[in-house]
Amino acid sequence: MKIKLxxxxxxxxTLAMAQQKSEWTSLFNGKDLSGFKQLNGKAKYQVKNGEIxxxxxxxxxxxxxxxxxxxxxxxxxxxxxxxxxMNSGVQFRSITSNEGSxxxxxxxxxxxxxxVDPSARAWSGGIxxxxxxxxxxxxxxxxxxxxxxxxxxxxxxxxxxxxNSIRTWINGxxxxxxxxxxxxxxxxxxxxxxxxxxxDEGKEIHWKNIRIKTTNLKPSPSDNIFVVNLLSNNISAxxxxxxxxxxxxxxxxxxxQSANTTAFPSKGWSIENGELSIRNADExxxxxxxxxxxxKEYGAFDLQFEFKLTDSANSGIKYFIVAHPDKKSGVGxxxxxLDDAKHPDAKMGAGGNRTMASLYDLIPAAPSLDPKAARxxxxxxxxxxxxxIVAHPDGTIEHWLNGWKMVEYKRGTxxxxxxxxxxxxAKAENFGMAPKGRILIxxxxxxxxxxxxxxxxx
Numbered sequence: 001m002k003i004k005l006x007x008x009x010x011x012x013x014t015l016a017m018a019q020q021k022s023e024w025t026s027l028f029n030g031k032d033l034s035g036f037k038q039l040n041g042k043a044k045y046q047v048k049n050g051e052i053x054x055x056x057x058x059x060x061x062x063x064x065x066x067x068x069x070x071x072x073x074x075x076x077x078x079x080x081x082x083x084x085x086m087n088s089g090v091q092f093r094s095i096t097s098n099e100g101s102x103x104x105x106x107x108x109x110x111x112x113x114x115x116v117d118p119s120a121r122a123w124s125g126g127i128x129x130x131x132x133x134x135x136x137x138x139x140x141x142x143x144x145x146x147x148x149x150x151x152x153x154x155x156x157x158x159x160x161x162x163x164n165s166i167r168t169w170i171n172g173x174x175x176x177x178x179x180x181x182x183x184x185x186x187x188x189x190x191x192x193x194x195x196x197x198x199x200d201e202g203k204e205i206h207w208k209n210i211r212i213k214t215t216n217l218k219p220s221p222s223d224n225i226f227v228v229n230l231l232s233n234n235i236s237a238x239x240x241x242x243x244x245x246x247x248x249x250x251x252x253x254x255x256x257q258s259a260n261t262t263a264f265p266s267k268g269w270s271i272e273n274g275e276l277s278i279r280n281a282d283e284x285x286x287x288x289x290x291x292x293x294x295x296k297e298y299g300a301f302d303l304q305f306e307f308k309l310t311d312s313a314n315s316g317i318k319y320f321i322v323a324h325p326d327k328k329s330g331v332g333x334x335x336x337x338l339d340d341a342k343h344p345d346a347k348m349g350a351g352g353n354r355t356m357a358s359l360y361d362l363i364p365a366a367p368s369l370d371p372k373a374a375r376x377x378x379x380x381x382x383x384x385x386x387x388x389i390v391a392h393p394d395g396t397i398e399h400w401l402n403g404w405k406m407v408e409y410k411r412g413t414x415x416x417x418x419x420x421x422x423x424x425x426a427k428a429e430n431f432g433m434a435p436k437g438r439i440l441i442x443x444x445x446x447x448x449x450x451x452x453x454x455x456x457x458x
Contacts, residue, residue, distance in 0.1 A: 027067060027188070028052060028210040039064045039096060039107045043192035051208045054192040056086065058201040062130075064091060064109045066189035073217055076159040076188060078210040080116065082152065084203040088116035091130060091189035092159055093166075111186050112136075114159055114168045114176075116205070117149070124149035125157075125168045125175025129182075137176040138403045141226045148173035162217050164231065165238075174223035177238065180230040188212070228386075228403070232274050232306075232451050239454070247294065247303070247439070248453040250274045259291035259321075259330050259440060268443060275308075276441075277449040278315065289443045291330050293321055299436035300393040300458035306384045306451050312342040313381075313446035316360060319389060320437035330440060331425065333411075333432045334360035335389050335399050337448060339381055350422075357387070357399050357406040362419045365399070365406035384451075393458055 027035065030050040038045060041063030044055040052065065076092060094111025110131040117123045125145055127137040139146050148170040149155055158169040168175045190207055227239050233250030248256065253264035253271065268289015270277045278289060298319070305317065315337040321330060336358045340346040345354045352364035379385045379402060388400035399407035409416055411432055425431045441450060 023215055024211045024213050026211050028208070030208075033065065035068055036065050037068055039066050039189065040109050041192070041194065045190075045192070051206045052190065052210075054088070054190060054205045054207075056192055056195045056201055056203045058195055058198045060194060062109070062194050063192045064094075064189035065192075066091070066094070066109070066187045068187075070185050070187055071161075071212065071214065072185040073162050073214065074159075075161075075213045075217060076157075076211075078157050079154050079208050080157060081154045081206045082116070082118055082204075083206070085118055085151075086195075086200070086203045086205065087119070087193040088205050089113040089128065089130070089191040089193070090116070090157060090159065091187070091191060093161060093183045093186040094130065094189060095183060095186050109189060111183050112166065113191065114157060116191075118151040122146040122149065124155075125170045125173075127166065127168060127176045127178055132182075135403050136180070136230070137178050137228050139175065140403060140405055141228065142175060145170070145173050145175040145225075148175060160220055162219055165219065165236070167220065174225050176228075177223075177225055178228045178230060179234070179236045182230075229452070234452070235454060242456065244302075244304075244454050244456045246453065247455045248276055248450070250451065255295055256292050257295055259293045259323075265289045265292065275449045275451050276453075277447060278441075278443045278445075279447055291318075291440050291442050293323070293330075293438040293440045295438075297436045297438055298455065298457065299391070301389075301391050302456040302458060303389045303391075303439065303453075304455070305387050305453045307337055307387055308384050308449040309337065309339050309381050310447040311381055312339050313448050314338050314343050314345055314444040315446065315448040316442040316444070317387065317389065318440040318442060319391065320432055320434045321440045322434045322437050330442075331428050331431065332434075332437060332440070333362075333397065334442070335387060336360045336365075337387070337442075357401040359397075359399065359407050359409060361423045361425065362416075363407050363409055365401070366404075391458070 032047055033045060041060040043057045043060055043063035045065045046053055091109060091111055091113050094109055096107040096109055098108065108131055113128045113130045115123050115126045115128050123139040125148060126139045129136050156171050160167045164179050164181045166178045166180060192205065195201065222238060222241060227236060229236050229239060233246060235244055235246055256264055258265050268279055270279055317335040318330065318332045321332040336354060336356060338346060338356050340355045348354050349361050353361055355365055357365040386402050390398040395411040397409055397411065398405055420426060420431050
């Protein structure tokens with residue numbers, strides 16, 4: 001009887017393994033480029049020793065070897081290796097469109113890309129939105145994954161797209177996690193990046209073991225990494241598990257009030273289409289809206305928000321605000337929200353400490369680490385930016401903008417105290433030192449909109 005049960009168990013296991021194996025489909029037959037087409041640029045793609053080899057060509061734009069078939073939900077796995085320092089990526093859920101008024105560039109590839117970046121920046125596995133929104137998940141969000149990629153060695157990539165959930169791994173290490181719905185379906189493509197230096201011509205990247213699974217998909221277990229959720233006023237299951245909740249519900253004024261009364265302003269603010277907006281001074285019903293604050297106080301927290309500026313607009317997010325019943329409240333550290341190019345406040349203060357994402361009048365936002373990124377100016381006025389303020393339990397504070405850490409400081413240190421002493425807050429008692437306080441959105445008389453305001457208490 002025991003022998004029969006053992007044989008039966010082995011048979012069930014073998015059948016299960018065979019079924020699991022049959023659910024995977026190879027995208028590359030190891031012999032030729034059947035099932036693929038080349039888009040955008042004319043870098044060289046060929047098959048050598050059972051591998052796809054991409055080679056850089058000077059003067060060509062980014063080139064992509066794309067699947068002829070489109071894919072929506074899937075798990076993609078492949079191995080890749082670089083034999084030189086170069087940049088590349090794996091496109092997925094991508095599309096094409098013509099670019100330029102004269103259509104000089106046809107079939108321009110746009111869409112999600114799992115980064116291949118062996119440089120000192122080490123953002124391999126991050127998610128970039130090719131020819132659309134730029135970086136969605138740089139590895140500044142997940143620095144622990146920056147050592148996952150092995151330069152000049154084979155690396156195993158895994159990309160999981162199930163519904164709005166998009167995740168990446170390299171060599172078994174979780175790299176990026178976004179929630180987004182811009183492109184629910186598209187092709188998969190292997191990138192050979194453009195090169196500007198003739199001396200870089202001839203550099204190679206190799207791919208092999210490219211396979212995909214599109215049936216019986218189950219989300220991988222949680223890796224507890226930071227999630228970038230690009231859906232408006234939405235908390236994903238993973239974010240909820242990590243402790244995030246909406247600080248503004250996207251529909252009502254619940255949880256918020258005027259900075260000077262216990263009621264929400266009856267004028268000057270609007271809640272429409274999932275946006276919380278300060279109206280322009282010349283709009284009707286906009287007089288004396290004033291700042292708004294949370295009803296609840298917060299100590300250590302991770303605050304995320306999206307904001308959209310109008311031309312020349314000024315606003316800000318303040319924190320550790322202590323409400324005083326006998327006088328106007330609103331003095332505290334501020335994440336500056338500003339049109340740097342046109343608002344005069346950007347040129348005031350000292351050393352740029354009143355520009356976008358700065359600690360207002362104390363610490364300027366950091367310059368770009370990447371000259372091509374143009375961090376503060378990359379998102380045009382009228383489009384949504386992603387802000388973040390992290391207040392750690394030890395007093396360290398971080399300001400983030402669109403995935404970049406712009407400011408880091410620690411409250412109560414001699415440096416912080418010296419900065420306060422030379423600022424406009426020099427006479428404010430214990431400025432920024434409250435153990436906990438309200439969060440405030442500033443009405444500066446300009447139209448600025450906010451959404452996706454969420455918080456996690458640390």
